[in-house]
Amino acid sequence: MLLLAVICSFFGAAAQPSLMQVPMTPPDKAADLPTTGLQRQIAGPSRTRRLIIVTIDGFRWQEIFSGADPLLVANSEYVKDTVLTRQLYWDSTPELRRRRLMPFFWNTIAQRGQLYGNRLFDNKVNVKNFLKISYPGYNEIFTGHTDAVISPNLPINNRNVNVLEYLNNNPFYHGKVAVFTSWNVFPYILNRTRSGLSINSGYEKLNEQNDTTAEMIDSVQENMPGSKTRYDLLTYLSAREYIDRHHPSVVYLGLGETDECAHAGRYDLYLQHASHIDQMIAELWYTIQTDPYYKDSTTLLITTDHGRGWKTGKWTTHGFWANGSAQVWVAMMGPDILPEGELKTRGQVYQKQLASTIALLMGAPSGAGYPPGKPVPFHQAAANDGPMAKMPASLTPAATAAAPLTPLASVDRMTGSK
Numbered sequence: 001m002l003l004l005a006v007i008c009s010f011f012g013a014a015a016q017p018s019l020m021q022v023p024m025t026p027p028d029k030a031a032d033l034p035t036t037g038l039q040r041q042i043a044g045p046s047r048t049r050r051l052i053i054v055t056i057d058g059f060r061w062q063e064i065f066s067g068a069d070p071l072l073v074a075n076s077e078y079v080k081d082t083v084l085t086r087q088l089y090w091d092s093t094p095e096l097r098r099r100r101l102m103p104f105f106w107n108t109i110a111q112r113g114q115l116y117g118n119r120l121f122d123n124k125v126n127v128k129n130f131l132k133i134s135y136p137g138y139n140e141i142f143t144g145h146t147d148a149v150i151s152p153n154l155p156i157n158n159r160n161v162n163v164l165e166y167l168n169n170n171p172f173y174h175g176k177v178a179v180f181t182s183w184n185v186f187p188y189i190l191n192r193t194r195s196g197l198s199i200n201s202g203y204e205k206l207n208e209q210n211d212t213t214a215e216m217i218d219s220v221q222e223n224m225p226g227s228k229t230r231y232d233l234l235t236y237l238s239a240r241e242y243i244d245r246h247h248p249s250v251v252y253l254g255l256g257e258t259d260e261c262a263h264a265g266r267y268d269l270y271l272q273h274a275s276h277i278d279q280m281i282a283e284l285w286y287t288i289q290t291d292p293y294y295k296d297s298t299t300l301l302i303t304t305d306h307g308r309g310w311k312t313g314k315w316t317t318h319g320f321w322a323n324g325s326a327q328v329w330v331a332m333m334g335p336d337i338l339p340e341g342e343l344k345t346r347g348q349v350y351q352k353q354l355a356s357t358i359a360l361l362m363g364a365p366s367g368a369g370y371p372p373g374k375p376v377p378f379h380q381a382a383a384n385d386g387p388m389a390k391m392p393a394s395l396t397p398a399a400t401a402a403a404p405l406t407p408l409a410s411v412d413r414m415t416g417s418k
Helices: 002-010 026-032 037-042 061-066 082-089 092-103 103-112 133-144 163-168 212-223 230-247 256-262 266-287 351-361
Strands: 048-054 113-116 123-126 178-180 197-200 249-254 296-301 330-333 346-349
Touching: 048 266, 048 351, 061 092, 082 092, 082 266, 092 103, 092 266, 103 113, 103 266, 103 330, 133 163, 133 351, 163 178, 163 249, 163 351, 178 230, 197 230, 212 230, 230 249, 230 266, 249 266, 256 266, 256 351, 266 296, 346 351
Parallel strands: 048 249, 048 296, 123 346, 178 197, 178 249
Antiparallel strands: 113 330, 296 330
């Protein structure tokens, strides 16, 4: 009954007031914060005031841009019910298939944002770290570093300062950065001990008082089998509760079941979880756009930590040994993002650019701990307005006009490999 109640909550049941363990500055008190250089920049031309980052672990560009893979969706080795799976996700063209799989991506983000990484148009996004597995991938996303020494997917504290830590160390954002992840290694990837970030990861309890929803989630989690990866729905519900009640300025939501299902060789469940995640993001965006604190001032950035093998027999794995593992994608939508949709121009973007892009979107000036590397030179929504106004002239699209434009059921959850 508890699990049923949590699922009902996902589909719109009213949430109850909650008390989070990390105090947050209420939205109506933001003006009382000390005026810093960062705050002055935020009050200037940039229209992005809040940021939501979502990662979909190990989800390939092929499914993002083409929907269900024709070589896998009818393959009984990877799909238990090929007839039903085809009914759910198959259609006659890649454009129709991708819309059936991820309607929010293609009905909303493709209309109002930008999508990078469709290699059919020679629009590429690549991982730069050698190993092409999860810890190095998330390290690259959030720190801009590609350290070869960060090799195992083990609970080892990351020596690199991450962009969420960088923002949290600024007085304007301090205590207003929140992290919710399914994989329980994130407290080490983001070095919770040093960074002081508010992180809820794996099956960690919310441990709140007088909050029916949080108590229900904790009760469900207590009865889950031991696993390194929490069910994404529980991760999402925890994040949504926090957003509803505490209005953090920066939220990272790390989802992991797509990768778990792929490693288990279940292409049917891989597609199902991708579709569920699309629905979660759609609901989250609706919540954002109906809340005055977030409405029309929030940027959404979605990506993945690594690709997967592109051959039929290799899609279940990833790493330096599997061709296709370095191939990833990025989606962005927000007040400073020009609504260009799927980018069909030749270009090359790297995962290591995302950390500095996040800092740029939030108006953060260079300083101690600023992520290395050049931000993604995305096209802004209006001339002389938004983050592009802060970008060095050498990086803006105008400066590169002469060159090609550079856009940018269940599985055994104990055996999955990240």
